[in-house]
Amino acid sequence: MPQPDDVPASAPVPGGATNAGAAPPDPATVEKLRATMGSLSTATLRQLDADLPWYRGLRPDERSALGVVAQKGIASFVNWYQKPVSPAWVLSDVFGTAPTELTRSISLQKALQLIRVVVQVVEDRVPFLAPAADQGPLREAVLRYSREVAFAAADVYARAAETRGSWDTRLEALVVDAILRGESSDALRSRIAAVGWTSQARITVMVGSAPQEPNAGFLNELRRVTGRLAEDVLVGIQGERLILVLGGVQDPAKAYPRISELFGDGAVVFGPDAESLVAASSSAQAAFAGLTAARAWPGAPRPVSSEDLWPERVMSGDDTARRSLVRTIYRPLLAASNGLEQTLSAYLSLGHSLEATARALFVHANTVRYRLRRVCDVTGWDPLVPREAYVLQTALVVGRLAPAQTTAGPGGAAPGTVRAARADQSATTTLGRAVSL
Structure with missing residues (x-):
């Protein structure tokens, strides 16, 4: 494998450095290139229209922007061929102010297709642009130049993608923050649409x-x-x-x-x-x-x-949770028939015992089972499951502590019996112990 010191002077230097060791181009070839830049540009645009269907489908302003890029590429090649320099000029000379418009109009794949057509047009005309002795170096220069332009195009798209990614991240953060704050406005709707x-x-x-x-x-x-x-x-x-x-x-x-x-x-x-x-x-x-x-x-x-x-x-003091328990559990129990609220209260206060609840309510144990199943049907919470029974017990407590007008049953009177009051007191005591713990 050749070492860095063994690299021939005519080979392109890695990193796009100047090719100082190469023989200077023939001045006559340079002048002929300058004289034919207009015809090369015209031939390039004609070839783009013939070879690339997507180019024909662009809007006039987009075709114009890409045509300017192609013309600048040919003009910059002539300057570079006369005096090869670092490829930093590619971004400014070839693309100029076009990167934003370019990345919006076409993808990177299409941009590389455009570069390939431009290079092919110039390479096909090498026999007409230089004598036989200079055609080899000119073809090599075209290939090196196309490589630099391709890398520059990739850099343009990478920078544009990074910019869009940073902006999308900031916009997404704004949308999330607006949702957390409860913002509801046309600005939020437009941001939602912008994040896709x-x-x-x-x-x-x-x-x-x-x-x-x-x-x-x-x-x-x-x-x-x-x-x-x-x-x-x-x-x-x-x-x-x-x-x-x-x-x-x-x-x-x-x-x-x-x-x-x-x-x-x-x-x-x-x-x-x-x-x-x-x-x-x-x-x-x-x-x-x-x-x-x-x-x-x-x-x-x-x-x-x-x-x-x-x-x-x-x-923990969340009033939304309190209202939810009253709305989804306590009020449906009050509105239900068959004494579901009283049965549930007795069942919870008597240690979750079906027999003790049946004796306290003077009903059969199967009746208690039926009513507890009805509690599950009405509220969605099963009193036979310990954790869900805890949720139901909390709902009874906060429901009975709520203002009377918000929990009153049909007719405006809040239901209550001596047994229910005792169950309420027992449930309140149990909940208070849980809070103290």
């Missing part, structure tokens, strides 16, 4: 701790995994917290545990479904309230629904 959000399905906010060092590799992995499990995703990292806004999750029972593995240590909480991205603020607030209260339930699953944390959220 398209999902019209269920939207959920999931929060937890971020990894120790969330670098670009972590974000790429996060987007790759969530991209397979959800239609859309927005990512926000605020200090030590990681926020995901998920749209169109196909199978939450499988997707949520997989996504939670990407979070840092600690609890991961997801909020209730929202109808739209603009309305996702309630889901985000519930998720953050659940994350604050999650440490009160050491055995909580990961991830855990913010609704499963209603008791802990009530104890």
Whole structure:
């Protein structure tokens, strides 16, 4: 293998340095190149139109911008052939102010196709531009020049992609922050459209701790995994917290545990479904309230629904959780028939014993079982499951402590019996002990 000192003087120097050791070009060839630049440009544009179907489909202003790039490329080649220099000139001389327009008009693949056509036009005319003795060096110069232009084009697109990526990240962070703050405005809708959000399905906010060092590799992995499990995703990292806004999750029972593995240590909480991205603020607030209260339930699953944390959220002072318990559990129990609220209260206060509840209510044990199943049908929470019974007991407590006009049953009178009052007192005492612990 030849060493650096053995490289021939006529070979191109790595890194695009000057080719000082090469023989100077024939002045007559240079003059002929300058004299034919106009015809070369015309031939190039004609060849682009003939060889590239996508070029013919461009708008007139886009065709004009690319034509200017091609003409500048030929003019710069003549200057470079006369005096080879460092390729730094390529960005300014060939592309000029066109990089932004270029990257918007065509892809990098199409840009390289354009460069190939320009080089081919010049190379095909080498026999007419130089005598036989100078045709070899001229062809070599064309190839070296095309290499530099191709690398410069790749650099233009890479810089444009980095700029767009940085802007997209900032815009995504603004959208996530606006959702967390509950902003609902035309500006938020335009930002949502700008980040490319398209999902019209269920939207959920999931929060937890971020990894120790969330670098670009972590974000790429996060987007790759969530991209397979959800239609859309927005990512926000605020200090030590990681926020995901998920749209169109196909199978939450499988997707949520997989996504939670990407979070840092600690609890991961997801909020209730929202109808739209603009309305996702309630889901985000519930998720953050659940994350604050999650440490009160050491055995909580990961991830855990913010609704499963209603008791802990009530104890931490979350008024939204209190209203939710009253609306979704306590009021439906009051509105139901067959004394469901009294049966549930007695069952919870008597140690979850079916026989003791039956004796206290002067009914058969099967009647108690039936009523407890009805409680599950009405509220969605099963009193025979210890954790769900705890949620139901909390709902009874906060419901009875709520203002009378908000919990009154039909006819305006809040139901209550001596047995219910005793059950209420027992449930309140149990909840107070849990708070003190």
